[in-house]
Amino acid sequence: MIDRRTMLMSSVAASAAILARAKLAAAQVHQHSPAPAPAPAPKGPGQGSAHKFVAPVGPGKLTKGRSVAGESYAPVVMPNGRTLPFEKRGGVKVFHIIAEPVKHEIAAGLEIEAWGYNGMTPGPLIECVEGDKLRLYVTNKLPEATSVHWHGVLLPNGMDGVAGLTQKPIPVGKTFKYEFTMRHAGTFMYHPHFDEMTQIALGMVGMIVVHPRRAPARRVRDYSLMAHEWMIPIGSRRPDPLAMSDFNVLTFNSKAFPGTEPLVAELGDLVRIRLGNLGPMDHHPIHLHGHTFEVVESDGGLVPRSARHPDTTVLVPVGAVRVIEFVADAPGDWAFHCHMTHHVMNQMGHATPNMIGADTRGVDARVGRVVPGYMTMGATGMGDMHHMDLPANSISMVGGKGPFGMIDMGGMFTILKVRKQLAGDSDPGWYEHPAGTVAGEASADELARDGIKA
Numbered sequence: 179m180i181d182r183r184t185m186l187m188s189s190v191a192a193s194a195a196i197l198a199r200a201k202l203a204a205a206q207v208h209q210h211s212p213a214p215a216p217a218p219a220p221k222g223p224g225q226g227s228a229h230k231f232v233a234p235v236g237p238g239k240l241t242k243g244r245s246v247a248g249e250s251y252a253p254v255v256m257p258n259g260r261t262l263p264f265e266k267r268g269g270v271k272v273f274h275i276i277a278e279p280v281k282h283e284i285a286a287g288l289e290i291e292a293w294g295y296n297g298m299t300p301g302p303l304i305e306c307v308e309g310d311k312l313r314l315y316v317t318n319k320l321p322e323a324t325s326v327h328w329h330g331v332l333l334p335n336g337m338d339g340v341a342g343l344t345q346k347p348i349p350v351g352k353t354f355k356y357e358f359t360m361r362h363a364g365t366f367m368y369h370p371h372f373d374e375m376t377q378i379a380l381g382m383v384g385m386i387v388v389h390p391r392r393a394p395a396r397r398v399r400d401y402s403l404m405a406h407e408w409m410i411p412i413g414s415r416r417p418d419p420l421a422m423s424d425f426n427v428l429t430f431n432s433k434a435f436p437g438t439e440p441l442v443a444e445l446g447d448l449v450r451i452r453l454g455n456l457g458p459m460d461h462h463p464i465h466l467h468g469h470t471f472e473v474v475e476s477d478g479g480l481v482p483r484s485a486r487h488p489d490t491t492v493l494v495p496v497g498a499v500r501v502i503e504f505v506a507d508a509p510g511d512w513a514f515h516c517h518m519t520h521h522v523m524n525q526m527g528h529a530t531p532n533m534i535g536a537d538t539r540g541v542d543a544r545v546g547r548v549v550p551g552y553m554t555m556g557a558t559g560m561g562d563m564h565h566m567d568l569p570a571n572s573i574s575m576v577g578g579k580g581p582f583g584m585i586d587m588g589g590m591f592t593i594l595k596v597r598k599q600l601a602g603d604s605d606p607g608w609y610e611h612p613a614g615t616v617a618g619e620a621s622a623d624e625l626a627r628d629g630i631k632a
């Protein structure tokens with residue numbers, strides 16, 4: 179004999195279970211957590227210092243980035259991010275990095291209490307040229323010590339940033355100075371080497387691009403994307419640094435789709451995407467639609483031409499950079515995403531019964547007697563759960579609005595928009611397909627013509 183409670187417990191499907199737990203979690207958070215601190219004011223170039231720092235990029239930066247005074251390179255564009263300003267002093271490029279707590283929006287509806295650099299996660303892109311002398315000041319505004327490791331950069335041992343091994347940790351409130359010459363061009367990363375598990379899990383990661391001294395043969399649309407993964411319990415704001423599996427928020431540049439800014443290119447453009455991964459545990463097979471690319475570079479240097487091969491998916495391991503290049507030769511809106519299906523979901527819960535294929539009609543009728551309007555969800559799949567009410571500060575099951583309805587992916591997903599011509603640098607909107615080029619329902623005549631019995 180199944181009583182009402184047992185029936186409810188055993189038959190409520192995925193989404194309902196997620197929601198119940200989420201609401202509980204949200205309530206607990208509200209009861210037991212102090213109100214989150216007000217957001218720190220967005221940090222501008224120079225961090226309030228008296229010096230004038232040069233800001234390489236500004237609004238409307240999707241494609242080009244603004245050129246930097248006195249520099250020959252075409253700046254890299256960091257979608258949803260920006261580049262760290264610098265100032266030249268006696269032939270040295272001076273940067274000021276501030277390690278600090280950051281209030282961050284993963285996507286509309288989910289705000290988190292992260293740790294990052296200069297008011298953001300990932301930290302701003304550090305960009306310079308091969309042979310540049312760099313002086314990087316790091317101010318620690320975290321509640322614990324930190325350090326900065328320059329991942330992939332060839333430098334004197336004492337500048338390597340490994341607390342305990344090559345330097346003392348930077349105490350709370352103190353500013354350390356790193357000084358070295360960027361000996362080789364390439365794509366690198368930066369992150370703490372003190373309490374790595376906590377600080378990286380909370381968002382303290384960043385990318386470094388060192389341009390070659392020689393002028394590039396061809397202008398490139400140059401993008402920087404950092405993959406990351408987070409465990410953010412539904413209803414809470416603080417990512418859980420103890421998570422080792424079951425990450426529920428997957429991001430490019432700390433944004434989950436639909437919060438990710440698209441990448442854009444004009445037909446015939448050479449496109450470079452610099453992918454970094456400093457997530458805690460997972461490697462990401464990143465897949466591009468509509469094009470083939472070559473991996474041209476890692477954080478170890480250029481891949482020799484003889485070793486390059488065409489591909490559509492590149493595995494980006496934890497602690498690695500993979501740079502891909504391709505010519506944008508197909509107009510359209512092309513998905514660019516991690517191919518792990520759980521990495522294109524937003525705050526998906528996993529500890530739920532599998533209802534797919536279950537005949538829930540009898541259950542619905544019986545539960546409906548005590549819960550009017552009750553409907554078990556998940557029996558035909560989970561593709562249409564976007565309309566559910568969500569607990570506060572969560573993006574479970576949130577997808578994006580597309581030109582043909584809901585895009586039911588979230589997480590580590592963005593869009594490459596290729597157009598014959600772009601008007602400026604901003605998002606060109608949805609692709610307008612030429613007549614007759616969109617998949618649609620087959621007509622009776624077509625089915626008969628080709629002998630298809632549906």
Ligand SMILES: [Cu+2]
Binds near residue numbers: 463517518
């Ligand atoms: Cu992934």
